[in-house]
Amino acid sequence: MRRYVLRRVLQAVPVLLGITMISFFIIHLAPGSPAALLVDPTADPASFEAMERALGLDRPLHVQYYRWVVRLLRGDLGRSFDDGRPVLERVVERIDLTFLLMAAAFLVSFCIGIPLGIVCAVRQYSRTDHVASAFAFVGLSLPNFWFALILMLLFTITLGWLPAQGIQTHGLGFNLWDRTRHLIMPVIVLGYGGALAGYFRYTRSSMLEVIRQDYVRTARSKGLAERVVIYRHALKNALLPLITLVGLALPGFFGGALVTEQVFALPGIGRMAWTAIMRRDYPTVMAINTIAATLVVAGNFLADLAYGLVDPRIKYD
Amino acid sequence: MARTMMLAQAERDLSWRAIFWSRFRRHRLAIAGLVILVLLYAAAILAPHLTAHSPYAIDLGNRLEPPCATHPLGTDFFGRDILTRVLFGARISLSVGFVAVGIMITAGTLIGAIAGFYGGWIDNVLMRFTDIVISFPALFLILTVVAVIGPSIFNIIATIGLISWPPVARLVRAAFLSLREQDFTEAARALGAPDPKIIFRHILPNAMAPIIVAATLSVAGAILTESALSYLGLGVQPPTPSWGNMLFEGRDYIRRAWWYTVYPGLFIFVTVMSFNLVGDALRDALDPRLDH
Secondary structure: OHHHHHHHHHHHHHHHHHHHHHHHHHHHOOOOOOHHHHOOOOOOHHHHHHHHHHHOOOOOHHHHHHHHHHHHHOOOOOEOOOOOOEHHHHHHHHHHHHHHHHHHHHHHHHHHHHHHHHHHHHOOOOHHHHHHHHHHHHHHHOOHHHHHHHHHHHHHHHOOOOOOOOOOOOOOOOOHHHHHHHHHHHHHHHHOOHHHHHHHHHHHHHHHHHHOOHHHHHHHHOOOOHHHHHHHHHHHHHHOOHHHHHHHOHHHHHHHHHHHHHHOOOOOHHHHHHHHHHHOOHHHHHHHHHHHHHHHHHHHHHHHHHHHHHOOOOOOO | OHHHHHHHHHHHHHHHHHHHHHHHHOOHHHHHHHHHHHHHHHHHHOHHHHOOOOOOOOOHHHOOOOOOOOOOOOEOOOOOEHHHHHHHHHHHHHHHHHHHHHHHHHHHHHHHHHHHHHOHHHHHHHHHHHHHHHHOOHHHHHHHHHHHHOOOHHHHHHHHHHHOOHHHHHHHHHHHHHHOOOHHHHHHHHOOOOHHHHHHHHHHHHHHHHHHHHHHHHHHHHHHHHHHHHHOOOOOOOOOOOHHHHHHHHHHHOOOOHHHHHHHHHHHHHHHHHHHHHHHHHHHHHOOOOOO
């Protein structure tokens, strides 16, 4: 077990280096210089060069990357080209909202997708099964930004029930109910999507497979109540592999958060990422990319570990 | 002798096709999806003949007109007919979807086939590379690349295709890992067939079913990605109509003109849904293990 963990951690290092290297080179190979956006266009070439030197952009690319990695290892993500503040500080300020959004959306998709999947497997081809499958299918196919606009049209413009923009009512301080109201639509948009459909389909097909196994037939023929057979014997085995899906859903949630925060004008890191990309704020783009990729790699690793812990058939060596 | 073999082969083909069709046909919604897609493609190709309006003609006297007889889906901020723009936008969205998936399937199949066929260090290197690409939050990376190289249609297609291949590579690799151990591969090798011939003539045709399913479902994904890019302002640039950038424009007038956002999005939704339905039915019809 310890050897397995060690090997996986060692494997993650080149993956993370590869990710940061690829993003670094893509971002910095862009024609033109972000220094041009920061100096007065009428300024003389000397001040432009001074700005490039100040940002470290005059060095060869591999040197810039090496310096970026060295500083990263010291916990320094550089300063934003946008406002000159440390990137880490800017990210920390905003990341809690994105995490909250992703966690809530994850709960929504998990708590709807899995029970629905169980019910549909138990009553395969029933009306419930058809309706629930259609529900999951619609979620899979909905463009999230359009879904957001439709919700706004309905709940904000027509009914006037929910606010459509921002995280709190202007001028109002922190108020839990106000915050919640602002987050209802974003959480629905992020939660009712590919992840929910994924959990639903996985649970349904996995349950259908398990229900046909011999040990389930044995449990039934012992005369156990159907509920015990389903929830004690079948469910446990059907849901084990689902743990790995949890890790795989992370990149999707990141992309979803980016769009959702943009539509609802929420000040999270998804919106910050978009602004940084548009303004060519290299250090911020690099930082968010690195954080997101690290979370994805860590998420997959933890999911694999957890899978091994709950399923004794799996041996790591 | 040869004739009987050919006849037997023809019979097998026929029955295979019959089985496929009888399984596919069971999914009535997928048939509906297929019909919708055929109609959409026809409409996209025939767009200039189906409408009396031009997608670019500005008519400031008719701005933000609600749906009516002359403009069934209303008009936009510049007085352009939304139905016309949606039809012309279908050309963009559908071709982006197809070409991007073509690139993605080609890249994914090549990488997965080579990794699965040769194994060893080649497999290791290619799969670590796949791990790297799959760990990027895809939309984020695509946005960054498109922002860097410029949002032209060609760049968008290439970027989506070159970033979304990893799942296909994993799928193809898994199929190759089991197929390369089969007797027919061994036979081809014993007959002295060169590696590319074994890969493309003998193994790949047997791995086509999951690839076809993945391709169909990926067209849906690519259309969604393109429209998200356009919605975020980094996709197809106005005045060229695409479903995503129409939504982007319509958003500012959502209080005054609901049709401006509702209809273009509805087209994205229905198209993506149709591809998903067809892909799902294909999975069922092509998968020999799923026997009901």
